[in-house]
Amino acid sequence: MTIQKISSFAAGQWVQPGQSARIIKSAITGEVIAKAGNDALDVQSMLDYGRDVGGPALRAMTFHDRARMLKAVAMQIGKHKQALYDISFDTGATQSDHLIDIDGGIGTMFVFASKGRREMPDGHVYLDGEIEQLSRNGTFLGQHICTPLQGVAVHINAFNFPVWGMLEKLAPTLLAGVPAIVKPATSSCYVTEACVRIMLDSGLLPAGSVQLISGGTGDLLDRLGMQDIVSFTGSAHTALSLRSAPNILQNSIRFVAEQDSLNASILGADATPGTPEFDLFVKEVSREMTAKAGQKCTAIRRIIAPEVQVEALIKALSARLDQTTIGDPRAEGVRMGALVSESQKRDVLEKAAIIGQQAERVYGDPDNFTLQGEGAEKGAFVPPMLFHCANPDTSDLVHCTEAFGPVSTIMGYRDLDHAIQLANRGEGSLVASVITRDGNIARNLVMGVGAYHGRIYFNNRDSMKESTGHGSPLPHMVHGGPGRAGGGEEMGGVRGVMHYMQRTAIQGSPDILSAISGTWNPGAQEIEGTEHPFTRNFGDLAIGETIHTASREISLDDIEHFAEFTGDTFYAHMDEEAAAANPFFPGRVAHGYLLLSFAAGLFVEPNPGPVLANTGLDGLRFMKPVQAGDSIKVRLTVKKKTGRNEEYGEVRWHVSLTNQEDELVAEYELLTMNAY
CATH class of the missing domain: 3.10.129.10 (Hotdog Thioesterase)
Incomplete structure (x- = not known):
């Protein structure tokens, strides 16, 4: 088998792996398929190239120019997405997982392209809010504006979405007019590299606007300045290490984090067995446990249901999980693939064992499950595992331990206040979902859990046919959450673009403000x-x-x-x-x-x-x-x-x-x- 050499793209040149490169194994077979990394990568040249070449080229374009560029790039990736599908199987992902990652990433770029054309000016200055009249006769005005940062955005991405994870950060960054250095997780960087090659080979991106690090970043973060920004997705431990680096703190470098999240799904008291809502809840939980083998930052980790429904819910979930065929994602009929690596499998099993100290495993045995596909026994496979925590008030581990795989814990609540308490014990999550048709339940839950969650997803029989699902972050809405989830916000339409721009208050006469903004103001000439x-x-x-x-x-x-x-x-x-x-x-x-x-x-x-x-x-x-x-x-x-x-x-x-x-x-x- 030919071992791929996964290159970096630095200062306009492709750089092959060095002697210290890490090996990458197939999640399906455990065989070595690639190597990546080069300790000799000149990260200072990359920063200089982005700041001096990419930044000026992007800032010379208007928001509409950059939006048109995003659309063209998305179309180009779409033409080659089959090639991305083909190599993504080795990450353990199924074809339906590819649609989330690859098609989802393309779709995100299209949304930002559209919003750039419709919601931003065909100019270089974005107006944030209305004119403020600062004088009696209107000869002295104020206006908040946003202009691109003049540094480089460093994107450090997780392994689970090698395409979407890159594009959901890249789209608002480029629309803002800021160049990016993309650093994917090494275990799936071969998919990201293939996507970057498609983008660069298209000739649609200005030189210096996108660079790629396949492997370690070296001392890159120590070389950043106050005009640079770091956007990170990964574990809370790594995020803390990066954001507390002296250089990051000393220069007040913007740091956007999306990290660990003990997301919850709450079954409303009105959603009893036999209702469309109960069936919907079972379907949503099962899907979120098994999509991407549970390796989603938005996956449901805690299932919060009325105590009287716990037994019925365990039975219904177990029956549905029985329909999940596990194995080689290339094999026909397989519905759940492998974890991304053997080390990730070990981590998931260790975390599942910790959860098992305070909860009973009621479905899924990692030592005894059926696999499909020749050679799959050597891959990083685990079955879906469902735990039941009978005492969620005194069981701290189930509220602070994230097994980043197909693992979830069900727990009962006595009343709505109790459900709110349990949901908030996650200490900050990306998303909570609520399945209910009762408006009072919905409102009370929002008031109770809203401050702890970046997104609250409601669904019932009225919206289920068109809803996008608990675990689907949409580019129109913010993706992030407080506390344990990292405190950041990504996407969210133009809000995501603002992360890469500086908000400045300008003050002056109507003529001066009109000249800056390209918008006529009353009192101007x-x-x-x-x-x-x-x-x-x-x-x-x-x-x-x-x-x-x-x-x-x-x-x-x-x-x-x-x-x-x-x-x-x-x-x-x-x-x-x-x-x-x-x-x-x-x-x-x-x-x-x-x-x-x-x-x-x-x-x-x-x-x-x-x-x-x-x-x-x-x-x-x-x-x-x-x-x-x-x-x-x-x-x-x-x-x-x-x-x-x-x-x-x-x-x-x-x-x-x-x-x-x-x-x-x-x-x-x-x-x-x-x-x-």
């Missing part, structure tokens, strides 16, 4: 041209381009006609005495939507042109009532432009309505799609 802006293509419109309309008087006939035509005969528009009794109105007033309609009539250019559609309005506010005899006029200003595709882009217009005294009566932002 207006550009008045000879052409109506609705006649100008998207690419020709300038931020701050403005028209001031003529005025229009509002008559009582207008108000009454609008009321009759629309059916809106609210008393404030039709009854003088009742309107005058209202503390907000001086008497009968014009409808707010009448004002909007008349405003459109004042500023719209009616002929066919670049404006393709009005897609909505945001932030509508009515400041001062308008009575019959008052006049309104409109100021329409290009506030912001966001490209959507090659044919059209979104224009955000600031619209303000003033009366005959130049008093502001209404304000909003109009959205249109304009052709290029």
Whole structure:
């Protein structure tokens, strides 16, 4: 058998393993399949290359440029995912496990690409929140902005998801404009290396934006500076060692950790045997115990159920686990593969023995189980193991010991408060799931366990057909948790991107803030041209381009006609005495939507042109009532432009309505799609 040489990619060059390289064995057969690691790797050159080459290239791109890059890279990986499937079997993963890891990683990149285009500007500065007026007349403003860190992100990933684990960190990092050095776990780094080669060979990534360390990091962390960031996934012990390094502490280097987690799943008291919820609970727990052979940071480690249902639940779970065929994941019909390595198998069995000191094993014997596949007896296989803890209040070990494999412990609760206490004894988890159809149970559990969990997943008969499952972190939502889980947050859409950016408060005049942000602010300079802006293509419109309309008087006939035509005969528009009794109105007033309609009539250019559609309005506010005899006029200003595709882009217009005294009566932002 040919032994693969798993290389690193450093400072633009592939570097083969050195003499001190570690051997990597197949999880299925125990045979040596690869070696990786090079103690002579020049990590300082890697940092310099990322900072001096990768960083400037990424920061020169807009958020939309980087989003388009992510989409293209994801598509490229998708074209080659079969090759990744094929080599991933040696990690012990089944084909369904590959879909979680490889397809899940690709999907994560697509989500960040989409969010980058839809939720971030086609520019270099991200606005965090609204403008703050810091002076009486609005000549001095404040704004929070975010810009990319000018260092390198070091991603230290776990063995269980060699593709998803890399891509879920890489997508927000690159979208932020920060280069990355990826360090996968050595036991499955051959899969990560293959994926990195696909990305680099595509030519879609700027030089220096992604580098790879296959093997040890040497003194890399000692060379980091205050603009660098470390994102770690792994054990709490390793996380503590890394984050407490003197250089990390001295330079206040950002350290994001996702670590050990004693996740729980709670069966609601309403989910009794025979209900869809009870059956769903059994299915979810079984799946989370066996997917990736239980090697998931989100797997269910503690099963918390009403005491009266424990016996029935053990019986139902055992019956379902009986259907789990274990063996060579390449063999037809196998539903659970191996642990990633022999050392991981030893660790799982040791931790299971610790749990066994305070809980009874009621399913699964690691010394007596059936395997499928020739040569599998030499692999790192264990069966699913279910424990029952009869005294969870006094059994500390089941709340602090994570066997990172197909191992879970069931325990009973007396009432909802007791269930909350048991769930929180995990001292911080990535996820808790609750199977219930009772809204009061759901709310009380959120109030009780929310502070201890990064995510709470609810499911029942109403959502089960479309739900993604307890153990599926989604790129739209934060992935992380407090306490034992590491205290970090990853993904979460744009929130994940913010980990790799610096939030800065800027203060200054409206013109200065507009120049920095690329967004027009009230009080900033207006550009008045000879052409109506609705006649100008998207690419020709300038931020701050403005028209001031003529005025229009509002008559009582207008108000009454609008009321009759629309059916809106609210008393404030039709009854003088009742309107005058209202503390907000001086008497009968014009409808707010009448004002909007008349405003459109004042500023719209009616002929066919670049404006393709009005897609909505945001932030509508009515400041001062308008009575019959008052006049309104409109100021329409290009506030912001966001490209959507090659044919059209979104224009955000600031619209303000003033009366005959130049008093502001209404304000909003109009959205249109304009052709290029």
